[in-house]
Amino acid sequence: MPREENPLAAVVAVVCMVTLLDAADKRRFRPALGWIARWLRARPVLYWLTLLIVVFGGLALWTVDRQPTYGRWLVADEYCYLACLVWIVLYLLFYDLKPGQLRSMGIKLAKSPFTGILITLTTLLILFTGLETYLRLFYITTDSYGFTAMNYHWYANFYWGKYNSLGFRDYEPIPDRPGLTRIAILGDSFAMGHGIDNIDDTFPQLLERALGADYDVNVIAHSGWDTDIQLFQLQSYPLKPDIVFLSYYLNDIDYLLTATDADPDRNFDTPNNPALSWFILNFFVPNFAYYNLMQFTSAARSTNFVADLTAAYTDDALWSQQAQRLFEIVVWCRENDIDLRVLLWPHIRELDASQAAIDQLRGFFEVQQIPVIDMTPILRDNPSPGLIVNRFDTHPGLDAQRLAAAALYNSIMGTRAD
Known part of the structure; x- marks a missing residue:
């Protein structure tokens, strides 16, 4: 994604350059900068507040502009920006600092009614920054x-x-050769191993290792794929x-x-309040x-x-469209x-709430004489925390991956899936 020029970064860079020049030629810049520093230090509450705005405001603006919640790698101009920000903070802290000024500021802060508020605000900002x-x-x-x-x-x-070179979370496919059986796993985030850190722990890889060298299991799946795109992706795969x-x-x-x-995603919408929604979407x-x-x-x-989701499978209009898409996959494979x-x-x-939709799907494929492996009874008979990735993610966890691999293995070998 192209990055737009950040005017804030330019301002920070200019201020940093001025302070650096001042370090080299104090006669030219000291009167102006020294007056600002002395004026702020004579007002310790305002001085403290200025430091908070510079530190946390600078970090927040950089975060929103360059490091939003979908993440980006740091680039050179960001390192420069952060280095300049650190330099400005150090300069505000130590520029033209006279002996005894800190003690004088401390006495004034001790008498100020705003000191407690500033301490609380500073603590909250530090905690927020640490958690972020x-x-x-x-x-x-x-x-x-x-x-x-x-x-x-x-x-x-x-x-x-x-x-891999084909754009899937998978190892490179083995070239065709006599005696090799090629198996494709077509799907979405469930097939690509959403939430499973190590690709070797996903059920396609577990299946391939269980089957041995005469089989190559290929993943044709991406997170977010629905039935409307899967046939095209299967047709486009270069190996049959x-x-x-x-x-x-x-x-x-x-x-x-x-x-x-x-x-269904409307159940997890962001708040209607624009300010709150902006805050949620920009900070972790x-x-x-x-x-x-x-x-x-x-x-x-x-x-x-x-x-x-299940209501869609009992809606005649929606189900007829979905059944047609599935039928196209069946026909093409035949x-x-x-x-x-x-x-x-x-x-x-x-599991129970999903049953109506699962029954509808299983009935459709059975009419088409397509073998079906229903994970519902398998998962029900093997309860464990490892069936899901984590308490926030109900994608198949490590235990469910192993159960799915075993079920597919039994299907290929012609045995019953326990």
């Missing part, structure tokens, strides 16, 4: 819906740019698979619901507090999300002599 730094640099996690600040952080570390597993999750119908009153601390602690922990919101099988994922935390 921790969440931005060290707290790497995901959420179910893929739009929180921490989720973008995970994408930056484990997803974006971690692709012998077997395709369609990894289907309930929200693969979401393309029919987006921007409508039935859109309020983003985490609003989404992770208030929205995602709400059982009602999660239930409503699943209810909105015409190209590809063995199509389906892996059905329920909402892992809402």
Whole structure:
């Protein structure tokens, strides 16, 4: 994304240059800068407030302009900006500082009724900055819906740019050779391993290792893909698979619901207040507090999300459109002599609430004589915290990945999935 010129950075750079020149030629700049410093230090409360504005205002403006919640790598001009900001703060602290001034300022602050307010404000700003730094640099996690600040952080570390030459989160495919069976996993975030840090722990890779050297399992999946795009992606894949597993999750119908009153994501909208919404979208601390602690922990919101999804499968108009898309995948695989099988994922935390949609899907594929692996009974029979990624993310966790790999292995080997 192109970066626009930041006028704030230019102002900071000019101030920094002036102070640097003053250090070299005190006769030229000392009268003006010295007067400002003396005037502020004679008013300790205002001096303290000025330092807070420079430090935290400078950091906040840089963060919003250059490091929003979807994350970016630092570039050279940002390092220069931060270095200039540090220099200006040091200059404000120590420029033309006379012996005894600190003691005099301390006496005035002790008598000021605003000192307590400043101490509280400073403490809150330091705590906020510390938490913001921790969440931005060290707290790497995901959420179910893929739009929180921490989720973008995970994408930056484990997803974006971690692709093979075909653009998928997968190892390079093995070239065709006699005796090689090629298996494609077609899907969305469930298939690409959303929230699973190590690609080797995702069910496509677990399946490939279990099958051995005569099989190559290829991932054709990206986060956010719905049924409307999956056939095109399968057709565009340069290597023809012998077997395709369609990894289907309930929200693969979401393309029919987006921007409508039935859109499940509306359960997690940002606030209507523009100022509060801006704050949440630009900083990790309020983003985490609003989404992770208030929205995602709400059982009602999660239930409503699943209810909105399952309702789409009982809506005749919506289901007929989705069934047509699925039928096109079935037909194309038959015409190209590809063995199509389906892996059905329920909402892992809402197994019972997902059942109506799962039954609709399973019935459709069974009529088409497509083998179906329904993960619902498998997940129900193997309860564990590891079925989901984390308490904010109900994508398949490490245990669910292993169960899915075992189910696919049994399907390929012609045995029953336990």
